[in-house]
Amino acid sequence: MSARDLLSWYDRCSRDLPWREDQDPYRVWISEIMLQQTRVETVIPYYRRFLERFPDVGALGKAPLDEVLSLWSGLGYYRRARQLHGAAKMVAQNGGDFPTTAAQLRELPGIGPYTAAAVASIAFGEVIPVIDGNVERVLARQLALGEDPRKISGRRKVIAGAAELLDNGRPGDSNQALMELGATVCTPRNPRCGECPLAGRCQALELDQVEMFPLPKTRKPAQRLRRRVALVLDGEKVLLFRRPQDSELLAGTWELPWVEADGKSARDSERELSLRYSGLWNLGPQVAEVRHSITFRSLRLEVHRAQISSQLTVADGPEAGWFAAEEILDLPTSSQVQKVLGAAGPGVAEQKNL
DNA sequence: CATACGTGGAG
DNA sequence: TCTCCAAGTAT
Known part of the structure; x- marks a missing residue:
């Protein structure tokens, strides 16, 4: 030996x-x-x-x-x-x-x-x-x-x-x-x-x-979070926003618009969405629920169809873009986005029962 | 030194 | 469903 x-x-x-x-x-x-x-x-x-x-x-x-x-x-x-x-x-x-x-x-x-x-x-x-x-x-x-x-x-x-x-x-x-x-x-x-x-x-x-052995590491308990995710469609295209290149989490990747849902009404969420992304938001019915975990947070994502005012001037908020499914494959995205679009993406939303 | 950063597979 | 954690690094 x-x-x-x-x-x-x-x-x-x-x-x-x-x-x-x-x-x-x-x-x-x-x-x-x-x-x-x-x-x-x-x-x-x-x-x-x-x-x-x-x-x-x-x-x-x-x-x-x-x-x-x-x-x-x-x-x-x-x-x-x-x-x-x-x-x-x-x-x-x-x-x-x-x-x-x-x-x-x-x-x-x-x-x-x-x-x-x-x-x-x-x-x-x-x-x-x-x-x-x-x-x-x-x-x-x-x-x-x-x-x-x-x-x-x-x-x-x-x-x-x-x-x-x-x-x-x-x-x-x-x-x-x-x-x-x-x-x-x-x-x-x-x-x-x-x-x-x-x-x-x-x-x-x-x-x-x-x-x-080895001795167990102390571990921080996971936070449980509920978020509302807005699925805004224009035909086959989905509205995505880019996370800032210097953000700590998922920097530079494209994501769907979302807000924390915990203890908030749908109306609150619409207000927060307009604050964060600019434009006027209208949250529609929930079309899917997706679970995802991300470093000590377990997320329950409630995906809603949503509409946004046509006079949206994205220049005021984070970088935004409309993308078809094939285009999204070539975009920097996180697994989280891939999950949500897989569950409720264009063409799939109608078939989902919820 | 403690904490944050993503994700998916195993038990 | 839930917890643990895998060929670590930066702050």
């Missing part, structure tokens, strides 16, 4: 993933950004589309931000897309050559300690351990760590453990092996300890308390 066992396990059992076809820094970088807090299965189709459209850092740097956001639509954490684009411009400016060390990579927007170490070790062979959620969990179990692996003291122990398991000859594979182990064997629930190449050195297993 040793670091060598981990690497040989990886050589035998690693998954075939599209970003493992080579060690091109651009491709490794894109995959690492997409994989931040996002599951492998979710990332794969996005990664393929993205690489097809932006095959190299030059292509990405030259592209309009809107197109990048559009290919990111539904993937979440949209700040990643803007920072990716910003970093691509910086790298392209530098002749297309990536920084080659973790310390230099760390300077690029969107690249923190984890991503810098991942790209440096995988693409450039730097001997540096990566610490992600998988590694924290694997090491917390190995060490039966009785403290939060994200706090200073715990983190020190995790780093030491990861460094010990690092193979100096193949740091990239070695790092991926530890993450792969966490993703496929040393899973949060129902770990498959019988298949673990490190089982012999696992203190949590020895105590028969594998699932007790």
Whole structure:
């Protein structure tokens, strides 16, 4: 049972993933950004589309931000897309050559300690351990760590453990092996300890308390919110508004007009809509209800048909536009919008019973 | 150091 | 339905 066992396990059992076809820094970088807090299965189709459209850092740097956001639509954490684009411009400016060390990579927007170490070790062979959620969990179990692996003291122990398991000859594979182990064997629930190449050195297993580690994180309870969403149609076209590029939430994406509904009458909502988006609003019947959750908020979206005065001067409010269904596919949108339009979009609204 | 940022799958 | 949380980063 040793670091060598981990690497040989990886050589035998690693998954075939599209970003493992080579060690091109651009491709490794894109995959690492997409994989931040996002599951492998979710990332794969996005990664393929993205690489097809932006095959190299030059292509990405030259592209309009809107197109990048559009290919990111539904993937979440949209700040990643803007920072990716910003970093691509910086790298392209530098002749297309990536920084080659973790310390230099760390300077690029969107690249923190984890991503810098991942790209440096995988693409450039730097001997540096990566610490992600998988590694924290694997090491917390190995060490039966009785403290939060994200706090200073715990983190020190995790780093030491990861460094010990690092193979100096193949740091990239070695790092991926530890993450792969966490993703496929040393899973949060129902770990498959019988298949673990490190089982012999696992203190949590020895105590028969594998699932007790790592210590649970404290979690903020989700807020419950009810919102009224206005579906304004002009023939096949839907009225959408763009969120400001500097908004904290879903920046730069297009959304349907909405207001908080909690404790408010439909009349209140009409007034708020006109205040926020300008124009005169008339809320019609509800045509759908959509549930959606977004970072500690669970949303109940009541979708209403609505009309707006024809003398709407959108120049007074946020950027607005009318779009047909096919056009919306090419727009930066969030998954929330896709859900609502799927449930109550043009042509569907009439068939909905509510 | 705590908090905010999206989303969808699993149990 | 509900809770947890996944290859983190920025503030």
